[in-house]
Amino acid sequence: MLTLAECTPLAPCRNCKKGLASDHAIPATGHQHSDYYRDLLSDMFNLIQSANAPRTDELLEIIRDRGSFQDVRSFLDRALTVTHGSEQPEGASHLIQKLQQEYEVESGMPAFRPKVMDVHYLCDFAPFKVPAHPWTTATDDDALVSHLVSLYFAWDYPFYAFIDCDVFLQHMARGDTYSDFCSPFLVNALLAQACHYSQYSEAYTVPGDVKTKGTDFLAEAEKYLENSRYQKGSVVRLASLQATIILYEMYSMAGIDDYGYMMLNHALEMGEALGIINNPTPLDLARLNYSDEMTMSLQRTAWGLFQIDTIVHANFLRPSRVTDVSIERSDRNTSKPTDLWIPYPIDRRPRPSWLSQCFDEACELSYIARDISRALGSGERDQATLSQRKQEFYTNLREWNAKLPVYFSPERKPAPHIIILQMRYHALLINLYCDSFSEKPPFDSIANKRKRRDSLESNSLEEALRSARSISALVQLHRDEYGIDRAHQFAMYAVMLALFAFLEQRTFSVHDHDFRALTSAFSVMSRRSHVGLKIFQVFRHSVRSRLREDKLADFANLPSGLKELLGDDPQAVPASEGGYFENAGKLVQGEAGDEGEEQQHVASGIGDMLSMYERLSLGKEEEFEGRQRSADGFRFSPPR
Structure with missing residues (x-):
């Protein structure tokens, strides 16, 4: 369940929902909000006065179709880039193109007016507010850190969900660097990965160069990485294992040498050292007198690591390394219908998260993926046997899909x-x-x-x-x-x-x-x-x-x-x-x-x-x- 720091326009409470005129409402309070609307209105006037009839008609069509403020902003950024480029004297259009190239990001057409301060504007709506100090020296900007943490838990985290979100955020807010659930290593790895989901210049070391996204935070995380390699047996720190999993994701996106497999294997070795995977004797967490926080976090990490291992090895038809998970799975019904996933920072309505149910279904699918990876990655050449196994896997996959909850349906x-x-x-x-x-x-x-x-x-x-x-x-x-x-x-x-x-x-x-x-x-x-x-x-x-x-x-x-x-x-x-x-x-x-x-x-x-x-x-x-x-x-x- 994702807890909200406070009621916001992107994450309204039940009472506020009644007062919102539409899902696209954006408040106009504060200096930055006033600037946003003044720029929006000014650009609308500029476009209409440019006598560009086709573009003006497109703008009116967006408004008639109940387009959001962000939809209008995005259209104006594209339209004015063309308009300004054609109206400016020679040399001005080249300057615009240069600006575009410098700030081009993965979402396509860059903003005509790059706004370094937009991240602070967005932070007003960030679901999670957390401090930069004492977790990172790459920045002292609480707004940037809150923005990135909110991005991570919105877009990256839910697919694997190997961290207990609530526990992590509580301990990050406390600022205790010796916590079992939050560490500078984990925070910097998380911030580095979150930069891949940000479209703003603060996420880049070199603006516009995708290879430098998050590298300031990554450089700091790597300082802690070597120390984690000396954590053996029962002294393995849970936060270090979680950080290593994130670095696996980071390195696999960067595509540098074999660091992806290095991090995955390192994470699996740490999981085995903790006894949470491939342990012949299942761990009895109740008998070990672990706290509720530790129990929930271990369950998340163990089963999340199982999912990652089976996804990687099934993807490339190689035998999975995780035989089984050595602790019981977390409660499937933890997430309630009222628990919302917040699509930060985009202007879309929140949806029921069903996070614990999705996690449980992913674990079931991982068992099938594990068996597929071992059958297809084993080098078995007996076609009759292999065909029979494939039919069994096909049946299991179809049964898994047929049993999905109705609220998982794409129509919903x-x-x-x-x-x-x-x-x-x-x-x-x-x-x-x-x-x-x-x-x-x-x-x-x-x-x-x-x-x-x-x-x-x-x-x-x-x-x-x-x-x-x-x-x-x-x-x-x-x-x-x-x-x-x-x-x-x-x-x-x-x-x-x-x-x-x-x-x-x-x-x-x-x-x-x-x-x-x-x-x-x-x-x-x-x-x-x-x-x-x-x-x-x-x-x-x-x-x-x-x-x-x-x-x-x-x-x-x-x-x-x-x-x-x-x-x-x-x-x-x-x-x-x-x-x-x-x-x-x-x-x-x-x-x-x-x-x-x-x-x-x-x-x-x-x-x-x-x-x-x-x-x-x-x-x-x-x-x-x-x-x-x-x-x-x-x-x-x-x-x-």
Whole structure:
């Protein structure tokens, strides 16, 4: 359950709800609020007076459709960028473009008027108010820290939920750095990860450079990381384990060497040392006389770690390392219908969180994912046995989905973590059939050379395509209700998997509505991380290569936006008789000197894409195992 610091317009109490004119109400109190409305009104006048009739009509249409103030603000930022660029003398438009480039962030078109102080304005509505001191030296700004903590618990936390939110916030507010539930290591790791969900310049070390998001906080977290490595056995600190899990997420988005697997393995070792996973004797927390706070936090962390382990290994078809969780699960019915998820900082209505119910369903799904990862990652080649196991997994997955609560239904427009949980279900269905078509050249686009597929493979492709379309529908729901620029990073994996499931199809068409919608979403999600940018480039060249032998005829009729995303100079992907597979053995190493190779690389199929995604985000597990790093090896953030 997410507790609110106070009643706010974005998180109104029951009495205040009655007084709000609409879900889009924004109060006009205080100096910053007055500035906001004055700028909004001034820009509306400027647009109307510019005699730009089409833009003015669009503005009026937004207002007639009951668009929010933020919708109008966003439209004016785009419209005035064009208007000012055309009306200013030569040189002024170049200045505007320069400003755009400096402040471009993952949500698409940057604001025409970058506002460094917006984070303080937003903090007035932040659900959680917490201090910067004594937790971090990267900033002394309580407003920024409150903004980032609120972002983390809105967008990142609910999917894994391996921290007890209430306990953490209470101990952070107390300022006790020796607490078992909050530490400078955990806070700085959390703030670094939260920066990926912020669109404001304070989240960047270098404005506009996605690789520097949160690196000031990360540099401080890494100072504590080495100390945590000496915590062994019963002296492992729970907050250190939680911080290590967050660093796994951070490093996997950054895509630096094999730090992702390093952090995941380190977290699993810490969990085993605490006895909360893979313990032959289950822990009796009642007999150990743990406090309620410790019991709830251990349950969250143990089962959250189980989910992460099964997601990672099922994603890349590798055997899960967690056999079982050694403590009982938290109460499924902790969350009440009145507990709300707050979509901070966007202007959307709160939704029932159903956090404990979602967590419990995710744990059930993780058992199926664990078994799938072990069956498909074991190297089993007995096709009869494997086919039987797959049918069992398919049945288990369908039964899990059928038993979901009715309030999880997409028609109810649930909170985003519930939407992404269902993306995970469909991603598992696609994973289940990946090896049915990963050893053949499925992207060969010449129909008369295509081999006849057997019925099992054909059924696998059909099932994968159905799930890909379901992922498309879920992504569109997320986009309609909350936008996708803050979607949890798992959504990017699910979208990528769905797109390559489309590319596997015999009758693939770049004009397919779901394929186009997923491509658009992928282009937005990918901008949030270094790995995302690389993966999107591989996808883009893979699509072009898939269509190249058709003379790229399909591109002629594409909408201009999609054409810009997928289009390129045909010479950018070198032609060869092998067509799609000319670079299947290569992998981008990732920095400036290899950009030419990156531009040329395409995936030979869904299996190759998964292998690339794994290497780029986590490293290669078999290359990591058994190796030790030097003390200064844990370093992603730039030296300060």
